[in-house]
């Protein structure tokens with residue numbers, strides 16, 4: 001489903017964040033991406049959603065070359081992905097409900113079903129009772145779950161999570177991992193970047209390890 | 218598909234109204250500024266329309282009045298009539314005997330009191346003719362010819378003041394056009410800046426929307442709606458300002474009209490012109506927003 005071929009990313013300041021990366025993630029697979037801080041995990045995930053463009057190499061999603069996508073086609077490609085950002089990117093002037101509603105408004109969903117969909121997503125992450133709250137009134141863990149609800153509300157085929165358990169205690173982190181596993185069980189391709197070793201201890205899923213922009217074997 | 222499109226546009230429409238209401242003072246001030254700016258050229262236009270109605274009440278083709286010398290015999294009147302009929306340049310001939318002229322005078326212009334006090338009819342017999350041609354030279358030539366007839370006291374072009382008025386109106390039309398152009402540019406500039414500030418304060422929202430798959434048109438839409446709606450409100454304000462001005466002026470004119478016993482009331486824009494004004498102002502707001510969006514949105518790229 002997702003393939004990288006000889007992908008390198010050099011930032012405008014000359015820093016090479018990814019160096020000749022090759023990888024394949026099968027459809028319906030759940031994969032962890034790990035590595036030290038600054039190893040290039042976020043960079044790799046951003047390349048998949050065309051938030052950053054590769055300096056060289058090809059990235060394909062379902063056979064579509066992301067690097068050659070016209071700017072006008074990028075929004076439609078992004079709608080196939082649910083992205084959980086490392087820095088959350090929540091809208092602090094909108095309620096929990098409205099934050100989750102945004103992807104549906106953007107994708108032009110039918111008005112009659114959106115409220116039900118938003119509540120279903122909030123229910124899945126256990127935030128249904130907080131739908132009227134503002135994001136500032138949420139705890140760190142609740143915000144993280146709000147991000148997850150927003151990422152899955154439009155039922156994307158691919159779920160990408162950048163450090164979804166950062167700053168959370170172990171129990172909270174396990175909860176969130178269980179959520180990802182359940183999304184994967186219904187067929188969603190899941191890609192999780194984390195440097196939290198405790199998450200990876202007893203996983204049966206594949207682990208990709210980045211070191212200074214290179215994929216370790 | 219169409220329903221989804223409609224609900225989305227309806228949603229943006231209400232979102233825009235909410236934004237306008239959320240900053241009431243700023244919105245109101247911009248709307249008033251736009252209203253005043255639009256009411257200047259539109260107001261002059263209204264005055265022109267009213268003047269044109271007055272000037273349009275007279276005939277289109279030039280009209281010439283021939284006043285005969287007092288106490289002309291029926292015979293000499295016949296002679297003049299014959300000569301006029303023989304002239305190929307003349308289209309219509311109408312004879313107005315002095316009695317009829319006096320009656321007309323009594324009925325019109327509220328001069329009843331004056332005419333009633335007259336001992337005898339001071340008016341001459343007259344012909345009113347319309348010519349085929351209306352070039353100034355041809356008319357001058359005709360006037361010289363007719364003036365040389367012994368029965369004629371005076372030849373008068375009734376259309377001279379109309380021509381002068383029309384020339385003035387042409388000038389006013391040009392002034393309106395210039396004023397409208399300048400103030401339209403000002404309105405576009407105001408809207409450009411308003412939207413620029415909005416884009417700055419909505420930076421996060423724009424960036425996040427782009428990140429989760431919003432198209433450019435989705436992001437632009439609320440700003441374009443905002444421009445159009447505020448423009449429309451500005452146009453409506455201009456209309457109201459003019460309505461108020463016309464009412465006040467008409468109250469003054471009533472006193473004046475009573476003095477001269479004439480009917481003199483200013484009319485507001487026709488409904489077609491009113492709708493044009495609203496459309497045009499909405500379009501101006503939209504255009505200002507469009508230019509602003511085009512020059513600012515691309516600077517916000519998600520990271």
Ligand SMILES: Nc1ncnc2c1ncn2[C@@H]1O[C@H](COP(=O)(O)OP(=O)(O)OP(=O)(O)O)[C@@H](O)[C@H]1O
Nearest residue numbers: 011013015017036037038039040041042043044195
């Ligand atoms: N926009 C940018 N411009 C220049 N350099 C950048 C940019 N974004 C990231 N980098 C650099 O690229 C390298 C990889 O960054 P990246 O964010 O991918 O790391 P990461 O593995 O996600 O780290 P962390 O675990 O801290 O989130 C870092 O050294 C970073 O400084």
Ligand SMILES: [Mg+2]
Nearest residue numbers: 041042086162
């Ligand atoms: Mg990172």
